[in-house]
Amino acid sequence: MIRVFDVVLSLLGLLFGFPVLILIYVLGLLDTGAPLFRQTRVGRGKQPFTLVKFRTMAVDTASVASHLASSASITRLGAFLRKTKLDELPQLWNVLRGEMSLVGPRPNLFNQEELIAERELRAVYDVRPGITGLAQVQGIDMSTPALLAETDQQMIRSMSISLYFSLILQTALGKGAGDRVVH
Template identity: 35%
Template sequence: MYKKYFKRLIDFVLSTIGIVVLLPIWIALALAIKVDDPGPIFFKQKRIAKDKNGKKQFFQIYKYRSMKMCTPHDTPTHLLKNPQQYITKTGRFLRKTSLDELPQIFNIWKGEMSIIGPRPALWNQDDLYAERAKYDANAILPGLTGWAQINGRDELEISEKAKFDGEYVKNISFLFDCKCFFGTLLSVLKKEGVIEGGTSEMKKRKDKEKE
């Protein structure tokens, strides 16, 4: 019942409340972005959605723009050469606090995402999509945050992320979603797992320790 009905109901109610209550923050962040680097306030990007009839689907994810207008499009930050040069001053703050993800409330409201679920992969991240397929993690709505996000986030390798997403799929419940939600708040406050321009940092550190 929770997975089929109540999860979506909770997503809709909370996203509606969030859109209204956070209006002053929407305006303040929009002004900061505009002053820092003239251009669009929001950044849209093609992402992989929930599978439909076993087939890959796509949607446009919303984010606050945290990078300069000259940044190459449809390229993950960790694949950019010297990504720091593209991130605006306001963008650094948005990314460290995860506020750049805030506009995804609209994706949740529309039913394209859930509050909790696997983070939506880029349209060309076939390796992550394939790994998640092993655990049926492509068969549920992608989320604003998820089990993998509080267990390493950018530090995890793709195979590890997929395993955590698989664990989430097996254990979806209201209590587990609460655990992911409050765990995310704690991770954001501690600024854990955010690695600009790099992934698999956890493995790299372990390899260095072995040397």
């Protein structure tokens, strides 16, 4: 049932959000010259997929987890996109393609070995990764791998339609700080 909601909501989001997507894309061209950011992430069953987001950091920023990146690499537009979570909008395409869900554990990088081990212990890779989840609304990011994996496991075990919509609503209302960066 959740997959049906994922498809319908991502289609509606892409359709009605199209003007916003185009505006951010154009602003991104002016900001960095390369408005879309693509990165290989760990998906369901530990299969790789290409996550798409709006770029929030300078083009030459190292490909590391956000909590390991310097805040100096975040552009002015990028800071706004991160704060409003609009940088995540292109991931609706990943949801539509079946690589992600609207709600699930945030997909990590393959070089985050400690997090991968923690998530494997808790069967987190049995589900699609998500744009948002329980850890995100609670302000837990990838800098605390064990806590993140435990929170992901808790969310997966208690997933229901009401929790799904609650986490989407909490995210839309701005709950959670997102991934922190090094200051």
